[in-house]
Amino acid sequence: MTNIHNLTVEEIVSKIDNKELKPSEVVEGLYDRIDAHDNDIKSFIRLTKEEALEAATKLDELQEKNEMTGKLFGVPVGIKDNILTKGITTTAASKMLENFNPIYDATVVKKLQDENSVSLGKLNLDEFAMGATTETSYFKKTTNAWNSKLVPGGSSGGSAAAVAAGFVPAALGTDTGGSIRQPASFNGVVGMKPTYGRVSRFGGIAFGSSFDAIGPITRTVKDNAILLDVLSGVDEFDGTSADEEVNVLENIDNDIKGLKIAVVKEFMTDDVNAEVRESVEKAVETFKSLGAEVEEISIDHLDKVISIYEIVSSSEAFSNLARFDGIRFGYRAEAENLEDLYKKTRGEGFGEEVKRRIILGTYMLQAGHFEEYFEQAQKVRRLIIEQFADVFSKYDLVLGPTTAAPAHEFEKPDDNVWMTDVLTIPANLAGLPALSLPCGLTEDNRPIGLQLIGNHFEEGKIYNAAYKFEQQFNLHDELKNLTLEVK
Incomplete structure (x- = not known):
């Protein structure tokens, strides 16, 4: 039988459509994969095997009747466990919500269901999405799919590791300051933080409400665009969602000759690992060979992004977490008053x-x-937003590393780990779409990620450039070999 764990979303859809595979065969094949290897990687908090097999069996019946509807018919997915799933425990990887069963689905979950995808379970994360290694989870410590000694990144570490390990071809993550892109980079997969408002946040457990975004993690750029196409759109339950046209797949295979790309000088300093810089520089040459025009630019105030993020996101977290009071839902301690x-x-x-x-x-x-901290932070945030607006009046995309270094060993962070925040946070501060895709491997076989940032609601340009680059450098074949050897 086909190595189902190596199939992309696009391939699964095609094989089911051509009746080469049944949805139940795909689901069963991936659960076999999970059973064999996830005790080591620990990407899932909870599997929903009974529900998934029941859903897949119903899809088998529709397949037999030639009634296959939905862009993701029979495609298995994983859901980060801070995204609500009706009747299925959603914990945010916290003791606080250890036994919390939501009474409704998040909008993104409903959209996936409407396209007849099948959820295999809930994926591990840093508690309430606060962390960068998935070590703050109350339940377990996820490891990197490439090497169990390495961190998977965070907070969407479970989502990225599950995709890289071949447990699911696609997963949902959330990104507040880099939490989709950084683990995608560490695990050699593709992760998109969409424009703020592109994807509904309804049903996502809030961390920093003005930063949070839900987005897809996949093995390939095309798969990622397929998922974002499904997830996008205005939502009556989310007042911050935008009624913007969804066209992220329309021009994905276009020629990128004449595309203007800016390389940010502050993203390529000596605080970035030498092997990472070298891979990104090679990527720049690849884009030039494809006809893109690449220039170096400078953006002011990037040295302040970590301070702004810490002040504003922590203030928003304080407000959002006030609802966990032991009265309405969640954990409740014994107390006398x-x-x-x-x-x-x-x-x-x-x-x-x-x-x-x-x-x-x-x-x-x-x-x-x-006034001293929060208001001042918001003022500087506005300056950064204006800086990027000026950049995108002249350029189509901004390019740089996703992370300052490849994945590090547990409890052995690199000295320049803070620089990764400088690379990823600006897109969240400005509400911009940003994608991480593989662009290299270190000598000791650790993936390196390339970040492409676009203007608001121009994910299509990002996917177009990323797709063309991926045709020159593709880590998917490496993943096929890698995941057969997961220990």
Whole structure:
């Protein structure tokens, strides 16, 4: 039988459409893969095998009747566990929500269901999406699909590792400051943080509401565009969702001759690992060979993005996490009075990283500090937004590394790990779409990611450039060989 774990979304759709495979065969094949290897990688918090096989069997019946509807008919997916799934426990990888069963689906989950995809389960993450290694999860520590000694990145580490390991051809992640792109880079897969408002956030457990985005992680650029096409659109339940035309696939195979690409000088400093810089420089030459016009530029205030992000996102996290009070839902501590209930519930239910951010947010929003920190951070954020607006008045795309270094070993972060935040956070600050795709491997076989940032709602340009680059450098074949050897 076909090595189902090596198939892309596009290939699965084709094989089911041609009746070379049944949806149930695809689902069963991937569960075999998961059963064989996920005890090592630990990408899933919860599998939904019974529900998935039941759904796949119903799709088999439709296939027999030639009633195959939906862009993702029979395609298995994984859902990051901070995205609500009706009747299926959604934990945000926290003790606080260990037994929380939502009464409705997130809009993105409903959209996937409407296209007849099949969810295989809920994927691990840093608790409440706060972290960069998936080590802050209450339940387990996910490892990198390429090497179990390496971190998978975060917070969408479970999603990226599951795709790289061949457990699912596509997964949903969330990105507040790089949490789709960084793990995609570390695991050698493709991850898109869409424009703020492109994809509904309804049903996504909020971290930083003005930063958060839900997006797809896949093995190939085309698969990623297929997923984003399904996920996009205005939503009556999300007032920040945008009623913009969805055309991310329309021009994906166009010639990119004359495309104007800006390489940001501040993204290519000595704080970026030498092998990463070399791979990105080779990528620049590839784009030039494809006819793109590439120039170096400078963007002001990028040295301030980490401070802005910490202040604003922690303040928003403080506000969003106030709902977890031990009364309405979630974990509830034993207490003699209301004040103790709040203190004990949050003290026992939240992990250390979540508490740190709550405390920081509390401080930032206190009287006397709000004007000094929060308001000033928002003003500089506006300056950065204006800087990028100026860049995109002259260029089509911004290019740079996704991360400052490849994946590091657990408890052995690189000295320049902070630089990755400088690379990924600007897109969240400005609400811009940004994609990570593989562009190289280090000498010791660690993936290197290339980041392409576009103007608002111009994901189509990003996919076009990325697709053309992928035809010159494709890590998918490496993944096929790699995942047969996952230990």
